[in-house]
Amino acid sequence: MSSKRWNNAVAGREEQRHRKQQAVLAAGAKLFIEKGYDKTSLDDIASALNVTKRALYYYFDSKDEILFDCHRQGLRFVEDIIDRSLDRSVPVLERISSLVGEYTEWVNSDFGACLVLIPDSSMTRERSDYLRKAKARLDHRVRELITEGIADGTIRECSPALTTAAIFGALNWIPFWHRNTSDAKTLQVKQEFTTFIENGLKKHPEVASVGREDF
Amino acid sequence: MSSKRWNNAVAGREEQRHRKQQAVLAAGAKLFIEKGYDKTSLDDIASALNVTKRALYYYFDSKDEILFDCHRQGLRFVEDIIDRSLDRSVPVLERISSLVGEYTEWVNSDFGACLVLIPDSSMTRERSDYLRKAKARLDHRVRELITEGIADGTIRECSPALTTAAIFGALNWIPFWHRNTSDAKTLQVKQEFTTFIENGLKKHPEVASVGREDF
Incomplete structure (x- = not known):
């Protein structure tokens, strides 16, 4: 024992x-x-x-404190992926895809799923404010990346705020239907979601006009 | 009074x-x-x-019955959009876009948001089974549409099941962040989401090779 x-x-x-x-x-x-x-x-x-x-x-005052620290643990990861998205030597669409892929894996982990599935409504105002701000930082970071891609012509014209909402909707919904399955399945989810989102953002050249200009 | x-x-x-x-x-x-x-x-x-x-x-036995009938009301709409998606005279990507657009509007309505936000965990097994099956019909319908589009070459190769999950994730997340705003905002959400999803599904021609074949 x-x-x-x-x-x-x-x-x-x-x-x-x-x-x-x-x-x-x-x-x-x-x-x-x-x-x-x-x-x-x-x-x-x-x-x-x-x-x-x-x-x-001896370690925690309450269940509420455990949940808050679970969420904080989850958000540390979020800060890491924000940091990695800042490297401007990598094309912006590639940085978004990496971020989406990492977030997909993370949202399949216990701390990731916990942050998405368990509301912070039982927390003190101060704690839920802290969490809200951390989540907003990630949201704004992705909006900035999309804005950067529109400016450099790799991402099609769109609303960065609403497109970011669509992306995080697709990703945050994962723990509602995908839990406790194999690594192979998680990898497939990651690949399919990354490709879908990248394709959705990308500015695809118009075939006809490009053809004409080329010749 | x-x-x-x-x-x-x-x-x-x-x-x-x-x-x-x-x-x-x-x-x-x-x-x-x-x-x-x-x-x-x-x-x-x-x-x-x-x-x-x-x-x-006089009209309802319990709160549970009211919730069940709210969800049933919501699902009647879902059956309607499934029916409309069956018209093969319309290109499949167009049918998916219409379905996505209608679902976006619906999920912003009270019955739509209620179906997405309020879990049916308090219901009898029989009732929640009924709802689960109705939701599954819509899910399978979208998978079939994607499969149809892959077969006719308008949609890129992908997993219909996982891509459908990404689409409904983006859409079902809407009531978590977008409520009680103007019709103009709802219309903008509808347009942005429809374009993002259509672009994500579409098989975009490879510019270089098409150019060569054309000339």
Whole structure:
């Protein structure tokens, strides 16, 4: 029994606290998705980790704090993909495709699905504001990328705001129908969605006129 | 006060029952979206119609029955757009665009948004099965249209199932960010989404090779 406590997450002494916290977040995210936030109790999380509820309180004050930290964990990834999208040496359509592909994989992970599926309505105003702003940064980043592509002629004329909404709609809907399947299936979803979105954005040359100009 | 009862929905005598039922559904759908299903009571619906809760019971047994009939109302529209998509005299990409455009408008209506936003988890198994099958019919219809377009060379090679999932993701996400705005805005959403999806599906000719073949 004791060897299973914290799901064997305890390795190096100095990292113990961090690893235990991570184990709580991982178990929390998984349960919130499976059972729903309201129906998950701290007892459920403790039991998934083979520890007592009292042991959890050493790391988190409440279920609400666990959800907030799950979402924060998810948003750290979002900040990373924003950073990677800034490299102007890569063509803008390629940067959007990379971002879409990475987001697709992430939204299939427990922290990604948790951020999309579990509303933050139970949180304090301050916390939900923090999350809202972080999500808005990603949204605005994609709008900027689309604007950049329209300017350099690789993306067709469109509303960057509404097209970004269409893209995140397609991506955020994934956890509603695709969960717990194989890596091969996730890879196929990633490829199909990336191609669909890239094709939807791209400014495709007019065949007839290009033909005439060329000859 | 009495003139406001049933929100003036009572006109022709023979239609009274039907109109009153419709008024209940319209008020229900609106409140479910605004307040959430769990937080809406039969008293709220009665009060929105200026009638007593007892008057509601003459038409509906429970809140659950009202939600089911709202969803059924929404799905009648879905059956209509499936029917319209069957006319093979219209090019398939055009039929998909019409379906997408009509679905976009519908998902902005109260019954459409209600079907997308309010889960049917509180319903009996029989009722939720009925709804699931009706939604699946639309999903399969769009897959068939995409398959038809791939076969006739107007749509690029893709997975019809996953591409359909991307399309409905983009569309079903709309009520999460777009509510209660102007008709002009809804029209713009419709145009942008239709163009994005059509462009994403279309098999765009390769400029270089077509140029060579033409001359």
